[in-house]
Amino acid sequence: MLSSKRILLIIGGGIAAYKSLDLIRRLRERGADVTPVLTRAAGEFVTPLSVSALAGEKGYRDLFDLTDEAEMGHIQLSRSADLIVVAPATADLMGKMAAGLANDLASTLLMATDTPVLCAPAMNVRMWTHPATQRNLKQLQADGVRFVGPNEGDMACGEYGPGRMSEPLEIVTAVEARLSAGPLAGRRVLVTSGPTHEPIDPVRYIANRSSGAQGAAVARALAELGAEVTFVTGPADVPPPAGVRVVPVETAQQMSDAVDAALPVDAGIFAAAVADWRVASASDKKLKKSRDGLPVLEFAENPDILKRVSGMGVNRPPLVVGFAAETDNVIEHATAKRLRKGCDWIVANDVSPATGIMGGSENAVILISDNGAEEWPRMGKGEVARRLAAKIADALAG
Template identity: 50%
Template sequence: MSNKKKITIIIGGGIAAYKSLEIIRFLQNENFEIIPILTKSASNFVTSLSISALSRNKVYSDLFDLNDESEMGHIQLSRVSELILVAPATANLMSKFANGIADDLATTLVLATNKKVLLAPSMNVRMWNHGATISNIKKLKKYGFQFIGPNSGEMACGEFGLGRMAEPIEIKKQVLNSFKNNNLANKKILITSGPTIERIDPVRFISNDSSGLQGTSIANALIRKGARVIFVTGPSNIEKPIGAKIINVESAQEMHNAVFKNGPYNIAICAAAVSDWYVENKNDHKIKKNSLEIPNFNLKENPDILADLSKSKNRPELIIGFAAETSNLIQNAKSKLSNKGCDIIVANKIDKKSSTFGSLDNKVSIISNEKTLNWPKMSKIEIGEKLADLIENLDN
């Protein structure tokens, strides 16, 4: 079995498709195994024969080819490589990626993958500057896609401007950097995510509005960097990160048990919104409404996962906690940093105007003993990417 790292290259249907041959040659020389996907429109510019000869591999092109699906189905094909490179990434392909369209092998593979996707755009300058393209680029960046180029220069149509695909040597360097900076490869990272719930009776409980999107976004970003993620999550409708070990829990005590059962960890990120209290006198049967008697509940304090991790014998090298505050954000976050004994607090404010729970966006401050970083408002997916980059840099 080959020990080479695998890269899937999707060749889009533009005149720059001829450059894909040089990209394949460059990457072959760097000892990568290339798995080529040739779109139908790309076959008007380059042939399967030339791609196969250079890549020394089978060329895939048809989503409904029975032989291809029997040898390696499109889902397996989306996971087999460490990186997916789309070169050229045409306006059409980018639009489909941005809007979840899966009508051929290339678009279905990208929609199904949990790997890093690198786009090398190529199109006319007017197409690049069109509002629809700009909107799609914003979406793709929110979804975690990475870009190389485009460059400014003369185009096949004779016009000059931004939209020319990055040169093969530039793309090669970007691909190499994607692997070279992978300092989190095989690091065991804990992520707690979502809400916890504390039962009052079989049909009622105490909980919060956490969706689990932020924890999931962090997990996906770290998985793309090669980390081994242990994902301990409370009840959430968000799709779980592919490639992580998923542990579903309900209560804070169950989450605490799962965290310590599956350790030790190199890094811990406690993004879950954990209930501070549980109901000591919960009922095994549904509590019936009685106008003459209002039930009273005794609340007891739950174990503190973040604090217990910070003082544990096998303490992770880096521990990151989260703080959602309604007032005095920085002051309260710094107090939590000190009281819990963690290394970093990711803090965000909650009020009627800017409730982060259940939303797609967030505005956070990154607080450590050394400094405070105030990040602008961005999608939770972008925060996940930036936080993963921060962790990787700290691990250097």
Template identity: 70%
Template sequence: MLNRHILLIVSGGIAAYKALELVRRLRERGASVTPVMTRAAAQFVTPLSLSALAGVRVHTDLWDLTAEAEMGHIQLSRVADLIVVAPATADLMARAAQGRADDLASTLLLATDTPVLMAPAMNVRMWTHPATTRNLATLRADGIRFVGPDEGDMACGEYGPGRMAEVPAILTAIDAQFAAPRLRGLHALVTSGPTHEPIDPVRYIANRSSGAQGTAIAAALHRLGARVTFVTGPATTPPPPGPAVIRVETAAEMHAAVKAALPADIAVFAAAVADWRIANAASSKMKKGAGRPELSLTQNPDILADIAGMTEGRPSLVVGFAAETDDVLANARAKLARKGCDWIVANDVSPATGIMGGAENAVTLVTSDGAEDWPRASKEAVADRLAHRIAEALARDTAR
């Protein structure tokens, strides 16, 4: 982090006190920090405290005539290597998602093409509110990265997700932003989303996959420098910017697209592919008056097993997913052996978990060396962790 310039935006929440420790730690690592405070942030920490730790003045006002004579708000956002918003309140996230510029902080976020990392902090009900969920999705689609929030006790007395990530976690996320691309020159193939298997021209068999986890994995691998081919079924989550996108509907189409995308160095099969399709799909809409239809099922191609079992041109690392509702670890281990892949990412998708179609995931990474439980986190955080593990594994293989 030596000689990096970080623009730190502190918005108004009780977690603002953590910004003081964050500034101190950043400067210890050799970074320079320019602090910006919203008016509400000054109700929790003083500009004098933040200025003393940063060693520079704190910017608070969009209408600072001295700075604005040189378009200071534009310069502030352009000279930084990274903009960190900690804490990021529900209000500031909402204004950023809407593209508003009604104070210095929101104007800086709108007037920049510098990477932005946000550390949300808010009441649990605010974090889980549909409006915040929509704003979060918009900001992520705009390329903004997030760290946290954590789950735990809150100042208001409630418990749940919404606590700002601790300073070490924020520092790790900042380090990741500055990390050199570790997968440059490698081709990663990622599948995502559900498949739709036609019953007739207007009906189909499907599942509840949103494609969010596969999308996050493709984006994470792309950030690490890989050339990513993203094969997606009809997901509700839009594909990430950067990877080459191939859209498919059925399992057979996905299988063909995967084969056509080879060779690849990395293959991550996160798609929830239908195991079965209708063998006798109707060419016109079935009518109720015609009686109860007899649907004959036939098995779809096993994409994961097909690629993992290749004798020539097999990707160096093949990762499968196991979405289970019971005996998660036992089923994942059995799938690892049965499919012949290198890793299985297993998760419990029972309705009570809210994982299928939700914003978070709790996974177990199963390999030939054993099983590793990862804590519940956003699907983006799970994707980042998986991408870095992939990079580490390939680096070890190269070094041998």
């Protein structure tokens, strides 16, 4: 799929730069031509010699190199590529890109091009969650830059959280999606998935049996059609798909905030099983058994994300798709839910225990729309996702 595609790989200065060596190898295995560019800081983590040897091409570092300028100026270097990949995209590089700075070769290449850009962020969790980085992220997304990752996990600094660079094969998948001429190329899509966990105390929470498998499959299918997917997921049993921007959350309120941060989009697919209620005042200490009897929990209603987004004005996605997990009268309840929420489509299914659908590998859905109820046969969740993604592509094209 990447045969003869020209990738300009900009390697930022972070410990994750070592992954760029494997990334070069994976891209070349698929037929891509890779031209590496290292920032000064990147040279502290990987050597220009190792990068050039794997790429089979000279690695570039200096903006003011007379030989390089004579052979290939920096503007031509950036414009001759089919895609610019920044991996790792450090906080510093993202800041320069968002601010339009061009004081070294890497940032100048990123300014002097209209070639699509894909970033794989990598940084300390505090740096990733810092308001400045999040502002830069939103600005770059608005500028058309696409992202893969970061993932959540252990950091080289000893901390844990979002900020790990995506694995090389995940980045390759995102590269293939970005370069595909799929029907959703250039479209931004939001997908919510998984359950939410509503804390009772530090060790207990309210949740549901959603595995997140169907939502993850939908996000993957949309990315395969070329969409730029923001995947907001609760604590799911299945890993998030490659090639999407993953936003991990725990609670319904966090999911609601993440949805707002992702807008505007061309389509919103709300597959998450969001808890309807939360404990009004979760305890900051573990609740203990007492001779006075059982503890009394007071509940509050969680935000209705689907209804709120469906009722938005300017920021309402042109297509809003909800999900309805029912145990009886599926069509009747799902049809009523679509009208009550104000969304365009509802994907309904029967999750009563006898079906084995909740947490299973298969699904049998009914698509509820203005055209009525369209029943699909039972099939794997991946096939359901691909069929839904194709319908979404058709709807946005029309």
